[in-house]
Amino acid sequence: MNTQNPSKKTSLMLVVSPQDDQLEQLYTYLHQEKLIESDLRQFKVGNLPSIHLYNREQKGLKIEDVREIIEISSFANFNSQLRIIAILDAQQSSIPAQNALLKIVEEPPNNTLVVLVSAYPKQLLPTIHSRCNHVLIKQANQTENQTLSATPNKTTINTYISQKVMNLARLILNSEKFSYSQAIDIAADYKKREEALELISQLMDYLHLQISLNSDSSKEGERLTSKERSRAIFLVKQLLEAHQNLLKNLNPSLTLEHYLFNLVDYQN
Known part of the structure; x- marks a missing residue:
């Protein structure tokens, strides 16, 4: 422990x-x-x-x-x-x-x-x-040197979060570049519930990491801007709601589209 x-x-x-x-x-x-x-x-x-x-x-x-x-x-x-x-x-x-x-x-x-x-x-x-x-708390099937991480860390995040998802997160966090048409295109790529849930999981991992680095990092270049941090926190809330609705068997593409539209509408 x-x-x-x-x-x-x-x-x-x-x-x-x-x-x-x-x-x-x-x-x-x-x-x-x-x-x-x-x-x-x-x-x-x-x-x-x-x-x-x-x-x-x-x-x-x-x-x-x-x-x-x-x-x-x-x-x-x-x-x-x-x-x-x-x-x-x-x-x-x-x-x-x-x-x-x-x-x-x-x-x-x-x-x-x-x-x-x-x-x-x-x-x-x-x-x-x-x-x-x-x-x-260590999992029953883990070794002594392995523990369950509460928040992903910078050294391990690249092992399970795809470059596509990281690029997607950076795009969404940029309020000047993210648009309704892009939201529609992203949602259209995730018609299967399992794929949509995996996307949400990876996005939340990445965003949690960026938010935590923003608090801890002493390097200015590694920090989110105030505007990006506000969008990141808002996006996590939207993703959490989307995740809960997907578990209720709502349409994956339409669910993602709805919450991504909310982010396009979001004003810092």
């Missing part, structure tokens, strides 16, 4: 393997960090007053869940016991739900830890990413 000190931020992104039981992974981390004292059985039953688990069925965060989280978070925790708010498969949350959770993730109340558990953290908003400490 590769952990980062959670003291700098009070929200965590627990990145796990798709094959593993998220509840067990969450319990293992919390127990090893001495954040809880209960046994696994008690934890899974979910009757611990200091621990609030959401999306246990892993079918998506419901609006009533978001309201409940906001209500719980509106009260300061003066109890000596740490209050934990954990969301399983956090990437299943809709864009409105993620936006509603942003303030809580950024500034949880006193003595409260917010944990977002996800095997696909790239499907979360970049603003959620930047406000969490990332804790990486």
Whole structure:
């Protein structure tokens, strides 16, 4: 397990393997960090007053869940016991739900830890990413030197993102060059759902990397301009919505076209 000190931020992104039981992974981390004292059985039953688990069925965060989280978070925790708010498969949350959770993730109340558990953290908003400490859990089938990356890094991105996708991302980020006709042409190339989902996945990887480099890089030439960064964040939001709609069996080309049109219309 590769952990980062959670003291700098009070929200965590627990990145796990798709094959593993998220509840067990969450319990293992919390127990090893001495954040809880209960046994696994008690934890899974979910009757611990200091621990609030959401999306246990892993079918998506419901609006009533978001309201409940906001209500719980509106009260300061003066109890000596740490209050934990954990969301399983956090990437299943809709864009409105993620936006509603942003303030809580950024500034949880006193003595409260917010944990977002996800095997696909790239499907979360970049603003959620930047406000969490990332804790990486090794996959069961990985070697000791391999961990599941929360955000792609510069040295490995070229191994799985095609040059075509990188060129496409650069074109889309350039507001002066990207047009409706180009959006139509791009969407027409992705008639199969699997291909459209792969395009979205690679674009989000590339954009997450560019946004993170923009924050960390000391070299001016490697940074996005303020305008490009705003477009990149907006594009990630559009891609997330497109991804969710494609999983609902909407037409791939028309779905991509709709969200690419939104980017053409977008004004920084």
